[in-house]
Amino acid sequence: MKFLCIGCNQAMVFSERQEPGDGTFAAAFTCPQCGRAVALLANPMETQLVGALGVKIGGKVLDEAPMEFVRSKMMGRDDAFVDEGSVTDNGQRTTDNASSVRARWSVDAQARLDRVPAFVRGMVRKIYTDYALERRIAEITPAVMDQARAELGLEGM
Amino acid sequence: MSFRTYFDVPDADRSALGAQIAEQRRRVAARLAKVRRVVLVMSGKGGVGKSYLTAALARAIVGQTPSGVGVLDADLRSPTVARLLQASGPLSVRDDGVCPAVGVDGIKVMSTEFLLAEGKPLEWRGPTQERFVWRGSLEVGTLREFLSDVLWGELDVLLIDLPPGADGAVELGGLIPNLTGAVAVTIPSEESRASVGRTMGAAREAGIRLLGVIENMSGYRCDGCAATQPLFPGNAGVQLADEFHVELLGRLPFSLDGNLTAGLLGDAFMKVLA
Numbered sequence: 485m486k487f488l489c490i491g492c493n494q495a496m497v498f499s500e501r502q503e504p505g506d507g508t509f510a511a512a513f514t515c516p517q518c519g520r521a522v523a524l525l526a527n528p529m530e531t532q533l534v535g536a537l538g539v540k541i542g543g544k545v546l547d548e549a550p551m552e553f554v555r556s557k558m559m560g561r562d563d564a565f566v567d568e569g570s571v572t573d574n575g576q577r578t579t580d581n582a583s584s585v586r587a588r589w590s591v592d593a594q595a596r597l598d599r600v601p602a603f604v605r606g607m608v609r610k611i612y613t614d615y616a617l618e619r620r621i622a623e624i625t626p627a628v629m630d631q632a633r634a635e636l637g638l639e640g641m
Numbered sequence: 642m643s644f645r646t647y648f649d650v651p652d653a654d655r656s657a658l659g660a661q662i663a664e665q666r667r668r669v670a671a672r673l674a675k676v677r678r679v680v681l682v683m684s685g686k687g688g689v690g691k692s693y694l695t696a697a698l699a700r701a702i703v704g705q706t707p708s709g710v711g712v713l714d715a716d717l718r719s720p721t722v723a724r725l726l727q728a729s730g731p732l733s734v735r736d737d738g739v740c741p742a743v744g745v746d747g748i749k750v751m752s753t754e755f756l757l758a759e760g761k762p763l764e765w766r767g768p769t770q771e772r773f774v775w776r777g778s779l780e781v782g783t784l785r786e787f788l789s790d791v792l793w794g795e796l797d798v799l800l801i802d803l804p805p806g807a808d809g810a811v812e813l814g815g816l817i818p819n820l821t822g823a824v825a826v827t828i829p830s831e832e833s834r835a836s837v838g839r840t841m842g843a844a845r846e847a848g849i850r851l852l853g854v855i856e857n858m859s860g861y862r863c864d865g866c867a868a869t870q871p872l873f874p875g876n877a878g879v880q881l882a883d884e885f886h887v888e889l890l891g892r893l894p895f896s897l898d899g900n901l902t903a904g905l906l907g908d909a910f911m912k913v914l915a
Contacts, residue, residue: 486650490642495652507768528768535767536778538785539661548668550738550790553782554756557765561758567734603756606734 487522489515496522502634507531549607549614560603567606587616590625611636668789670818672738675795677708678914680852681813681823685840686833687805690857691826692716694893694906695802696725701907703746706797711741713787714752715813716804717780718763723754730755738792751791753783781812788817798914807843814849821914822850824890827877828858834877841885852888852913854881855906859892869894888913 487496496513499521503509507528514521526534538553549555555565589597593612600608615632616624673679682695695712703710714722723729728744732755741749757763765772765779793799803809810823823844827837837854845851856878860869872895882889890913891906 485656486647486652488644488650495650497652529771529774532767533775533778534658536775536782537658537662538665538782539656539658548790550734550736551786554786554790557767557779558753558756558783559761559764559766560756561761563731564756565734565739566731610736 487513489520492517549610552607555604555607562602564603565606586613587621588623590623592626593624593629596626672789673819676793676799677797678821679799679817680821681801681803681810683803683810683823683840684805684826685807685836689826689828692721692802694826694857695800696722699748699800700746702911703748705911708795708797709747711749711793711796711799713801715784715801715809717753717783720752720754722802723750723752726750738790741791751787807840810844811847814847822852824852825854827856829873829875829877831875834880838881851885853890854878855890856892858895860894862894
């Protein structure tokens with residue numbers, strides 16, 4: 485989907501995405517010439533229809549986590565998955581050789597992660613960890629999680 | 642006012658939907674590259690014992706397959722094959738994929754049985770209104786990940802136990818680049834012949850090779866006197882094999898001891914795969 489500023493006959497530039505709740509997807513675009521901004525609001529059904537294809541709305545940013553589609557769409561049992569490389573009390577991954585270059589989890593961020601349903605928790609942890617790794621973020625805090633959510637569109641994570 | 646076309650406007654295709662879907666297919670192909678034969682087990686009709694036969698077939702051939710056998714339970718809403726193969730979760734998740742459960746005889750299994758809470762139906766997150774509109778896409782997406790994200794490793798045969806109906810074979814057939822073919826399961830009755838015939842026709846039309854027909858419940862085998870008595874009127878297995886010019890791989894009587902007949906079926910099955 486592209487937006488054209490009719491007055492300037494210019495392609496508008498994507499500026500921000502949000503999932504403000506109730507399944508709504510919002511994307512803002514700005515005209516680089518006149519600065520006019522518009523927001524697209526997709527209703528929950530439209531968002532769900534595209535999401536059911538297993539594609540990332542707004543474009544792929546990180547590599548897919550294993551069974552990301554299943555874990556984010558299905559209502560599953562809490563003990564369905566055991567995520568290898570689980571995080572210990574001090575925030576380190578136990579079985580990951582690359583743990584030294586991965587971000588630490590702050591206590592508050594870990595507490596927030598613990599509130600995510602167990603069916604998706606391991607996958608969500610990996611997404612935030614990969615996000616931090618890609619941006620060389622040393623510590624995952626609630627602020628980093630908010631930033632990642634806004635950037636990646638992690639509704640409910 | 643006349644607008645330019647989408648591709649006339651010089652801006653990046655941010656969503657890259659086509660590229661994302663192509664990437665999904667590439668992941669399926671990469672994961673299945675080490676699987677020598679992928680076979681669908683299908684039936685247009687429910688209740689013909691398809692899951693039971695899939696499990697029995699897997700057990701019957703596993704001794705003839707150096708790299709082993711996997712079973713993917715594509716009946717997402719009513720999974721049974723995992724229990725028949727005594728496979729259970731939880732499933733280990735690694736960075737490169739999800740380890741399948743391992744059942745009896747070392748058979749690798751993936752099923753929603755491991756994911757759904759006991760007694761709960763298959764349900765999806767998101768808005769509940771008009772859910773039927775996207776439910777099919779969610780199910781296909783799930784099967785796609787069962788293929789691409791499960792660490793199947795090297796296998797001689799991956800059996801896919803489809804739900805009743807013609808859609809599953811056609812949808813999965815389009816997703817699996819190295820699909821070997823499909824085996825149809827029927828019972829002797831005329832109703833089953835008509836229903837399974839439609840499914841076989843749809844599969845063939847979609848370019849799926851039909852490997853053969855198995856007629857299940859071809860009479861009742863008395864374990865006392867070893868005589869076989871009719872259970873359903875009809876001759877659907879023979880009729881379907883004739884109609885579609887494929888082999889009748891076996892006619893299995895109903896028996897409390899399924900292993901009596903599964904061994905012969907395994908030999909016939911391996912022969913058509915050879």
